[in-house]
Amino acid sequence: MNLHGILPACLCPFTPELALDRAALASHVDFLARQAGVGGIVCNGHAGEVSSLARAERVAVLTTVTETVARRVPVIAGVSAESTAEAVEHAQDAEANGADALLVFPPHVWLRMGKNERAPREFFRAIRRAVRLPLAIFQYPVWTRASYSTGQLLDLTAIDGVVAIKMGTRDMIRYETDLRLLREHRPHVAVFTSHDEYLLPTLVVGADGCLVGFAAIVPELIASLFAAVQEGDLKAARAHADRLFPLTQVLYHREPFGDCHSRIKEALVMMGRLPSAAVRPPLVALDDDERRAIGAVLRAAALLPR
């Protein structure tokens, strides 16, 4: 498996009654799969509101995505669970339903409780024993207790079958330190930046692509930014970054950060690409001020349909 380029983490459209809208999901994912520079689709991630989806719904999302994408690009399924046993169940579901790889989330209990030094390795090994699919590690920001140390990253990537990392480090010295060690000791592992809100610096340091929810709304802009950095064209890269910035600000720079996917949904509705911006509780709908701010940025960026 040779993952590269832009890997959008897709949204999960709901009807206004909060049921899965499979038709809207198909249309959303089909659009993404058609974009130049897209090297895969990630579903059942944070952008896909995975923690709000029941087990059967996660399967439904995956089957809709794999049917729609129809092997144009790899499909990576998020696996997010609190226990190893549950993670294994989700992993097996994904393997049985056409996923090409898995993006393994850390159990969120680690955020509050911390984790034993040996726990991550055991967790990944258990999943690896249960399925034959390639695995991607989700690295959380360094200030969270679910983040893996440099040593743990090297450990986890030594496991046969671990092929990629979604790097959300948010500390550029750690990002670079880890990247260099991985390049040297784990050259087969693809490193994807997960820094939606500061792509340019991470791409300049180095990455095999971008695995981000941001690419579910502007895949073509992010693909252009990636290409410019790959070509060493700083001037072009800065121009693309300048174009992205107002959108970055309105989607990611407001508190709470966690409303970013609600904002992306609203934006996609305004762009005519989603029928409803409904999000599942405990997420709440955005207020009018926020919607206006998003609309204004989209208008100024000429992203609204004419």
Next chain:
Amino acid sequence: MEPMDFGGVFPANITPLTEAFEIDRRALERHVGYLAGVPGVKGIVCNGHAGEVTALSRAERRTVTEVAVAAAGGLPVISGVCCGGTAEAIEHARDAQRAGARAILLCPPETWLVSREPGAAPAFFRAVTSAIDLPVVVFQYPYTWANATYDTPTLVELAQIPGVIAVKEAPWEVNRYEDDYRALRAAAPHVKVLCANDEHLFLSYVIGSDGTLVGFAALVPDLVGALWRAVGAGDLARARELHDRMLPLVKTVYRQPPIARRHTRLKEALVMLGRLERAVMKPPRLPLPPEERDAVKRALMEASLL
């Protein structure tokens, strides 16, 4: 007074001391003379944190400024003003003017490290700027020093006060650097943004800067200048080469806990490079332990400086 040319490197200098912990005037003169002669250096900053300002008496700070002005060969000298209250800051700023400084670098009053009232920052800056003749550089502190750092709207407000000519932008983080940089560009384009993001110079330059005012440049003014110019010219390959060369040294100086030793490490490195006779620090700072000296030496060798 003609406007200062900030388009280059302003090393934030260390303060050489004798064995008796007094200002070593001759060593300071020699070091400032050296810095002033490096191509790309456009001015000298004294009495900053790298200069151990908080441990220097008022008289010592005056001496440092006088010696620096005499040795800078006509280049502008900016003196740090780092005090407990407004009245003291004004006195120190007037001292700096009498000593020949062309501007002051205004630090947050010490109590803001604990807590800061809304409105206090603009009030402080207005009080100082209206009481002195010298222009002011705003010192934007690291985001981890939470209450003494300015949020972006406050920073923009400060930048719009008459008399403010530049911001020493040292959030110690890349995302905040970008937010501040872009906001200042948009709302206060006459104010120069001077990158002071010691650990993240390369990436911060990529995001953008009008110049660079930083302690690390007191150690390697030529390399910092070359990096700044390479990024300015869009030469990513050359910039990366310089960044790669300096990275082990950056990490050794700024990343090893305890970071209380960062300026001691700078002085030790300067001793190893033959630019300082001794690395004596004002108490309460302690001499550098031998194993740390070895680490500094190794990092200098990795940077091909030794």
